[in-house]
Amino acid sequence: MNDTPTLQNAERPAPAGTAAGQTPYSAWMQTDTLHSLQRTVSDHPGEHAWIVHVQVSELYWMLIIKEIQTAQAFLREDNLPQAWRTLLRVVAHQAPLDAIWRSIDWMTPNDLLAILSRAVATHGKDTALQGWTYRHMVYLLGIKQAEHLQHFEPQPHRREQLGKALAEPSLYDDVLAFLRRKGMNVPTEVLARDLSAPYSPSKEVEQVWRQIYADPNANIELQQLGETMADIAEGFCNWKFRHLMATRRTFGARPAYFGTEGVAWLAPTMDEIPFPELWSARTFIGDPPPVCPHMARQGK
Numbered sequence: 624m625n626d627t628p629t630l631q632n633a634e635r636p637a638p639a640g641t642a643a644g645q646t647p648y649s650a651w652m653q654t655d656t657l658h659s660l661q662r663t664v665s666d667h668p669g670e671h672a673w674i675v676h677v678q679v680s681e682l683y684w685m686l687i688i689k690e691i692q693t694a695q696a697f698l699r700e701d702n703l704p705q706a707w708r709t710l711l712r713v714v715a716h717q718a719p720l721d722a723i724w725r726s727i728d729w730m731t732p733n734d735l736l737a738i739l740s741r742a743v744a745t746h747g748k749d750t751a752l753q754g755w756t757y758r759h760m761v762y763l764l765g766i767k768q769a770e771h772l773q774h775f776e777p778q779p780h781r782r783e784q785l786g787k788a789l790a791e792p793s794l795y796d797d798v799l800a801f802l803r804r805k806g807m808n809v810p811t812e813v814l815a816r817d818l819s820a821p822y823s824p825s826k827e828v829e830q831v832w833r834q835i836y837a838d839p840n841a842n843i844e845l846q847q848l849g850e851t852m853a854d855i856a857e858g859f860c861n862w863k864f865r866h867l868m869a870t871r872r873t874f875g876a877r878p879a880y881f882g883t884e885g886v887a888w889l890a891p892t893m894d895e896i897p898f899p900e901l902w903s904a905r906t907f908i909g910d911p912p913p914v915c916p917h918m919a920r921q922g923k
Contacts, residue, residue: 665737665741681756694713695792698798711851714854721862766821799828832904859897860893863893
């Protein structure tokens, strides 16, 4: 019998060994730790579902952050195929984020308030605006709002992390810089602006997207990039809509964020759509019929 190791076996590292009391699966997935993280503060039977919903959301936001940062690195190397492939994964990660709303759709105001009252008594008054993972993802999507940094004063290391993300290029900034390197007419002032300030849409950038889509058989890779970014923006807005409706359903018109009605606070955020010129340019893409068919029928 030949005892010479194959190349595959020779390159495979020897198992490091599993900690006592653990199976390899439990050690790898940290299941003991994972299942100890749902620490309820009330007797309400739905609190566990509420905590799991939020914790799963946090994990997917973290995953999306890592994917966007990877895509940005590929864009800076002008590696569009790998950047696009990475952004496709962001779209895939958004699907379960949307689906897990179903696990708490059953909640009424009685259910939620019974949980929140005990959470406030145990941990103090909080706000969803204190979620640093979500805020980091939002900054990477190009929605820059420095005023939210104030919510992280109790977490100096997270405030520093978010301040860095606020001042650095968003995914959209890296896409526009990539397009400029490819010869597209992205204005210098768009790329050289204060990146920590809210983004102001540009007619010149709108024309860049219009040019990319002008011929459906040209710029295929850039059109694929644009459509994937549109999927990401739409998925983000879908999640925000589900959040808004969940607030309506469980909280009504009660004061929430700093005394402001929760729905009144959230509703305007629906207009915060990432990659704005990618959307506004669609008014000018394609050749519409000379007369609207509906108008033609009305004239008969």
